[in-house]
Structures are given as C-alpha cells and as structure tokens.
Amino acid sequence: MDALRAAAILGVVLGHWLVTALVSEGGALHGASPLTHQPWLAPVSWVFQTLAVFFLVGGYVAARGLGPVSGRRPLGEGLCGPGSGRGSVPSYGPWLRARLVRLFRPVAAVLALWSVATLGLLAGGTDLGTVRTLLKLVLSPLWFLLVFGALTALTPLVARLHPLWPLAVVVHVDLWRFGLDGPEWLGWINLVAGWLVPYCLGAAWARGRLGDPAGVRATGVVLLAGGAVTTAVLVVLGGYPASMVGVPGTAVSNLNPPTLAAVTFGLAQCGLALLLHGPLNRAMRRPLLWTGVTLGNLSALTVFLWHQTALLAVTACGLLADTTLPGLHTVPDGPGWILARLAWLPVFALALAVCWTAFHGIEHGRGSRGTTAVVRVHRPAREGAKRHV
Template structure:
C-alpha cells in the first residue's frame, strides 16, 4: 500500500501542505476529546469542561486549537484550485461544495434518526440536547469554510490586514465602548478570513520565495505571540483559546482579536515547518502514506470524531456505573489521566465510523456521469481505493 501511494503521488505534490493540514485536523480532534466531558448525574448526561475547573490546563488550548492553520491551508488550496479562468470556477466550486456537504447530510440524517429513537426510548430531553450540541456545533466551521470557498475569486487577492482591522474595530466597539454583543458575530467571517487570505497570498507567491516564506513565518510567529500576550495580560482577554463554560468572554465563539493574533502565530509556525515537513514526507514513505490517506478522509474524521466519543460514552453506560474519565466530573488530574487512557478507545470507534462513511466524502461515480476533476486534485484517491 505504501508503494502504491508513493507511485500515485505526482512529483510536484506539495507534501508539506498536506502534512500541515493533517496536523491541524489532528489538533482539532484531540482538542475536542480532551476538553469535552459528559458527566452522568441522575440518569442524564450534561456537558462539562476540565478547563473550567482546572485552569492550569489552559496551555492545552494553545496546542490543540488549530483552526487558523486549517483556514491557512484551505486558502492556499482554494487559491491554487480555482484557477485564473472564470470558466473553471463554476465546475470547481460545485465539486468542492459537493464533497463538503455530502458527508454533512449523512451526519445530519443519522443524528436526526438517532434523536427520534432516543426520545422515543425515554431518554431525557436535556441529554439529547447535549449530544446534539456536541455533534452539530463544529459544523459552523464548515459553513464558514464553504462561504469563503465560494468567495475565493473575490477574497484571494485581499490583504489579510483588512479583515484583521475589522476584527480589531469590532472588539474595540464591543469591549471598549460597551457595544451590542451581536457585533461580535461579524468576526466569524472576518476573523477566519485573515488566515484564509494569508493562505491565498502564499499560494499566489505574494510571500516571496522560500526564504521570503520563512521570514514571513518568523514575523508572524513572533508578532502574533507578542500581540496575544499583550491582549491577554493587559487587554483582559481570556488566556484559553477555546470556550470555557461559565466564562464571561470566549475567544472562539465568536472569534476575538486575541484568537486571530494567536492564529497568526500558529500560521507563522506552520510556514516555518512547511519546508522540513515536506522533506520528511519525501524521505519517509510510510509517514507520507499515512498523511496522504488521512488527508483523503480529513472531512470524515472531522465530522465523525464527536460521534465516536459519544458512542464510547453510551456503551460505557452499560457498565452500570460512572466510569472515570468518561462519565465523571473533570475536577482533578485523575480525570486527565483516565481520559488519556480512553483515547485509544475513541480512536478505535472513529476507525469504525471511517470504515462505514469515508466513501461518502468522495462520492461514487456511475456510468454516464461526468465527474468534474479539479486541476490540482492528487492521484492519491486511486491509491486509497486500491489499498
């Protein structure tokens, strides 16, 4: 299988970008698995977070909140894939959105049926609401990604400083002049447009040659980290880069200026690591095979990782008692150790979901059907089918 993947990979394939995207998806999955707790009390499940009871875990959110890196790579790939010919844009966009929303429809359909079944079986309404929130809340990310993808020809040439300025002014009005809370939702498209535009500029060569990309990476890493530190220490922004239950302000929902500057630091690190990762992928065939096949199923992994966690949690209830790290309150280091021990079980459940649903991500071709193949789409999909 490793040899098939290597043989099917085009010589000019940017393996470093694929490695960065795989790392971003891994960060999102591990982040959700480590900071999402379902506590069993009185026959019902309710959500909790170890970050609200153990603030010393805040650095976990710095490592595993990697959405900015994913938007960076998405902007890079979209700017290359959309092409310069307007006639290519329509077919390219339809193919991209179809691949995006086919698996989403499957998740929504399955959970609609599951919710009806749970309620008919007497499950507490609050429990069902908690489960649906955990499964469906990450879908906002895909809606933003779809909108930015559709607007790629318009935003690909936009300088990242313009949406960054919008985020700064929204936060100034919200927090400095007690503006209405709804203004913060302007930052949802504006905040993620910053790394998306940066990725598009990277793809179009506006960051310069390899040395220019490295210089940009250093500037973003140092400047973004320094700006975030000042915003947290002086500006009163939360230190956690994910939402914490009970906190007055969330850096992520909607994105704040601190989340965006932190994301720029992450993007700088991604630019610095891109070259070494690309070389590592070319030297180590097994490592590249794992990254390549993982990228082909990135959306499947993203959509089903919370379902995997919930499936393990539900099966654990059959034990008749609350299992540590699975149904207990995240109120101490013991919970963290127990949750780490559950990660292989979550991974196994996710593998089952992947086996059942990963083909939906790419669709099935039928005779007489014309399939739009993107100009930059890798031949790796063939390797995945043969494997």
C-alpha cells in the first residue's frame, strides 16, 4: 500500500512538472499548458493523473486504522499514521485529530511562506496577473487535501458505503449537467462524490468485501477492463475531453470538477492497483526498494505541498538570465519544448530537495528536544510470518 501511495504522489508531481508552463511575455508571467498547443499529448495525462489511486489507498488505510467495522481487528498498516499497529483500536476523536493534524500541519508552512512572498511581490511592483498565476499554481493542489480530510472525517459513515452509490451520483450529475443543460455548479457535487468512489472501494477492500486474493484479482480485472472501455466510449462518443487533467482554454475539464470520465478512468487505475498489489508486496521484501518507499512516504505531504514551489523557484531564478530559457519561459507549442522541459526536471528535483530539507520536519512535528517524532514502520509480511522494522 505504501508503494502504491508513493507511486501516486510521484505521478502527481511529474504530471504537474510536465504540463505546467509559465510563459514570460511583456515582463509578466502567465500560465500555459502543452496540452493546449499539442493535444496529441493527452495520453501523458493518463499516466500521471493518479489521484484515484491515492484515494483508494486512503480509504483502505482509514478503514483499517479506525478499527474493525466487520468484527475483525485492524492489521498493521505500514506508514498509515496514528492508530496503526497491533495495539488497541483508537477511539474516533483522537484518531481523527491525529490524522488531520498530520494532514494539515505542513499546509501552515506553505501558507506562511507564500503570504510573505505575496506581500513582497506586490510591494516590489510585480504585475498583479503574475502574482495571481503564481498563487493559483501553489494553492490549487490544496483542494485535494480538503476533500481528503473531509472523507477521512466521514470514514465511520462511508466505510460501509458501496462504491456504486457515489458512482450513481456522478452519473446523474453528469446527465443533468451535460444531457439536460443543467447549471454548471452541479458539477461540484462530483468533487466529493467522484473521489468517494475509489475511497469507498479502498474501505471495502480493507474490510475484506473483495474476497480472498483471487477475488481481489478478479475485481481488478473487471475494474481495469470495464473502466478503460467505459472511459474510451465516453471520450469517443460522449464528447468528454481525452485529457484527464484540466487544459486551459477548454470548455470542459475532466478534473475541475471531476466528470464521469475521470471517475471511470480512476476505476481503471484502481483495478490496475489491485492487480499490482501482490507483485508490489513481494517486491517490497527487497530492502533497497522498501527503504526507498519508506523514505518517500515519510515525506509524501512535504513533496506534494512544495513541488510547485520548487518549479516556481527555478522559473524565477531563470528570469535573472538575460534570455528566455526554452522549456522554462517559452510557449509549449512544439516537441522542442518537451525535450527542453525534460532537461529541466532534474533541476526541479534539486529545488524540491532544498524545500524538503527546510520543511520535512514539520510533517511529523518536533519532539521536545528538537528531534523528529518516531514513526513505526511495518514491512510487508512474508508468508506465514510478519517482519517489522
């Protein structure tokens, strides 16, 4: 599960770095996307839009961490935060408080830094449109944490909810919105209902509702095939965008708010995750791979919250040069931009490493003596025995 979560975070980070462009024109910066100028790149979004997997893992982790909902005690849950392990089942209040503090504590550092930065930019005479563009890129990912926090708080209610119920809500919202020319605000109902589908699926998996490993694999095959075919039909015949992320200038976005196509695509991703669970669990028995996944999960929120700041920092430093840098400040309108952007990825990663060094301690809090709080880590179990680190 930790490997799936790490892969989901990596997909989000690389996806943003590849499709986010800041074009310098007339002394100001404005946002652009290669998907606007090169729609044939839409399959890139199929690889890096991995939020459904994160909600799948979140539902699984929350259902096990809160306690038994079907007469069974929770199992060890890796880096699943407070309430994990083999001890007593936590009560709802302390469990929720610990998870929300862990979730939102790092946000305060991002908001504080960008509040100061915004005041500095405005005081220095930076174009208002540029400031708005920067803030949108930094703050827009926070919607994910708000939805995730809300679903976490509702876990006792939604843990028993069949994923077909929120899926039915998404279907009806899209029928009313697109088929009957309903108001656009209806789409925002899907912001909760759409991500509730993989979250409930993860909770059902944790409760054993998907059956034994053979049943999990069978469910994975059905979801992967059914989700992929349904998404293809919706895109080809239903008029949904092929890109699974927002594209500036388009009338409809699959992600903002989520559409039925985004949800069925997410179900296909969840099906693939179910199929990969066994092989990943075996792969995590290798110490080197497990160590990498462990370190990544310990700072997952820090990476998620600061990866856009890293991109913006590199972009701002590039403005100090007397020339427009390809792949950084240029219009993403051709293959040359793609190659240049790929070359910038290691620089973004280096900037993110600097942000991680400065802020990763906030994610877990600091002990009274200034040391990072200890997090118990459970290694994937071998057959017949559990080994813990």
